[in-house]
Amino acid sequence: MTSPADRPLPDSPTTAHPASLRARADELLGALAGPGARLREDQWTAIEALVADRRRALVVQRTGWGKSAVYFIAARLLRELGSGPTVIVSPLLALMRNQVEAAARAGVRAATINSANMTEWDEVRASVRAGEVDVLLVSPERLNNPDFRDTVLPALAADAGLVVVDEAHCVSDWGHDFRPDYRRIRTLLADLPEGVPVLATTATANDRVVRDVAQQLGVGVSGLARQAPAADDSGASDTIVLRGGLDRESLRLSVVEIDDSETRAAWLVENLDSLPGSGIVYCLTVAAAEDMAELLTSAGHRVSAYTGRTDSGEREELERALLDNEVKALVATSALGMGFDKPDLGFVVHLGAPPSPISYYQQIGRAGRAADRAEVVLLPGPEDRAIWNHFASLAFPPEDVVRRVLDALEPDRPQSTQALEPAVDLGRTRLEMVLKVLDVDGAVQRVRGGWVSTGRPWHYDAERYAGLAEARQAEQQAMIAYERTDSCRMEFLRAQLDDPTLDPASTGCGRCDNCTGERRTSDVDSGALTRAREALERPGVVLPPRRQWPTGLAKLDVPLKGKIADGPAEGRALARLTDLGLGQKLRALLAEPDQDAPEWLTRACVPVLREWGWSERPTGVVALVSGEQPQLVASLAGALARMGRMEPLGELTRDPALPPVTAQNSAYRVAQLWGTFSGPATAPDGPVLLVTDVLGTGWTVTEAARHLRESGASAVLPLAVAAAG
Incomplete structure (x- = not known):
């Protein structure tokens, strides 16, 4: 050069x-x-x-x-x-x-x-x-x-x-x-x-x-x-x-209020073909996008899922299929966002609202760039806020946590992100984000082999981070206000983006549902709703077991390393909490006060157990009651033992005097869990079905399985009411 x-x-x-x-x-x-x-x-x-x-x-x-x-x-x-x-x-x-x-x-x-x-x-x-x-x-x-x-x-x-x-x-x-x-x-x-x-x-x-x-x-x-x-x-x-101005004269904005996630899904099944051309259906989570794509495909629609789990080669093929109108829609997460250019895109539908009007405007901007008319439909749901709050919880951590990251680094000895995990209680993705921010701020540097400290002083800008959190909250409230407004929707979005050309005296865009009074019906055919429920409430999610102990456990005085030889077998959950159908029903159940397992929950377990395909049938049932729903888990374990003629072995618990497990980082979580389980009342002999409420990181059931294997269980098969992801 x-x-x-x-x-x-x-x-x-x-x-x-x-x-x-x-x-x-x-x-x-x-x-x-x-x-x-x-x-x-x-x-x-x-x-x-x-x-x-x-x-x-x-x-x-x-x-x-x-x-x-x-x-x-x-x-x-x-x-x-x-x-x-x-x-x-x-x-x-x-x-x-x-x-x-x-x-x-x-x-x-x-x-x-x-x-x-x-x-x-x-x-x-x-x-x-x-x-x-x-x-x-x-x-x-x-x-x-x-x-x-x-x-x-x-x-x-x-x-x-x-x-x-x-x-x-x-x-x-x-x-x-x-x-x-x-x-x-x-x-x-x-x-x-x-x-x-x-x-x-x-x-x-x-x-x-x-x-x-x-x-x-x-x-x-x-x-x-x-x-x-x-x-x-x-x-x-x-x-x-x-x-310049942000008005989009081709866009026809509308909101359809349907509280039930299965009814929203059925509405889309019924209405997708009436939308012009081809377009994008946005979902807030990977699970929702995959569920919706499967449901639409089963109903005869030409759609494909496009998410963060889609590999780069397949993404390119899917983008080309949409560009060439070979599919009616891509059912996507925000992985399909900035830069996708199809000038004649006919519609954008959101099954769940993004967390801010800025994000929403950016995504709907994919539609109608070279068309006289494009439809933009928002189908918000009550679960949207929980999803927003989850992503907001991943924001920049408190100063003492960040200082521990800095203290763990040295100027001349590069350390990988994985090697740093035992030094600070942060999950790997969040730790990587912190390191990148510190790198940008000049306090650390990425070199061959990992990260090193630069030795430069670093200031934790608490005011800035608090401002970011406040801004997120304000943007979430603005998105809710957009859903509920009875004034012009396009002008609402333009005002949120401080459009310098917006006329305060304007009477509206004349195109959105509020300006025209033309509202999309929320009615859904009963047959379509039944089919959607049957598809979305079909239980059964595979839970792969953890294979390796986290690195660096010796630094936390835990004598575990390498491959996990005595952990659980492949498990099952009824659904993910982010799933559109059964997941939302389980989310509502788990949000209620602890109670005995309702009959419908027990029935939902039957096809999961029947289709599990285990090599050896479990002979006993253990209730893992270390979560927030001990009564629910214990009663469900008892009902399944009676139904499957398995021995009820009792409950597996942690010492109630111990603090709750709050660690985000895998190594710290294992350290909090290691050696803390006691029970069950009867020693297991043979394969054990381990019933729990919510499976998140998988470390709780891994340590529980290790305890049960030491107690005599030949295999441990986890069954969770729900999977967190």
């Missing part, structure tokens, strides 16, 4: 005449969007600022406005003027694939470096060095991969002609625990030579997010509406902010 001194100097703004630049830009747009296409004035303003004036720009415009056209055309123009390649930081593989295809239409040679094409990295790097790549797309995670950060990033920063931060709202603090790697972009920008333009783009940002993005990227903002060029407070950058 050439250095700035070796490459040809780009034309100055005086030699790159604006008129000729505009004509060439329109020509490139024609190649990108079709003959006759012409740039919007705001698009040209951004391109001119980047190419002719080499400035920084923040573009906040609705989905479908043409933000990608701005950076692809600017990238091509800068290359033609002698600048180096454009670096685009892009969040999702789906987005990268669409961007590469769009770039090719504009004659822009694009390549990617991401987790899905590791075998091509050397080839891509060679192409960049040879000047054969105009645009390099990288994921934010690549920016702190040690090899990439130390060997590739400095050369990119030195030679870049333009840096683009796409979906820049991910930089904002409201999403620090979603994509902390995005905040590393500050380092990339700090290393850029003077005069390298920077473009940040997003469609989903209110005033607070705009301010935070500007601060994180060093893009100064002196006002928040669409504005002329403005210097930031420090005078360090000359910035243009282009912020």
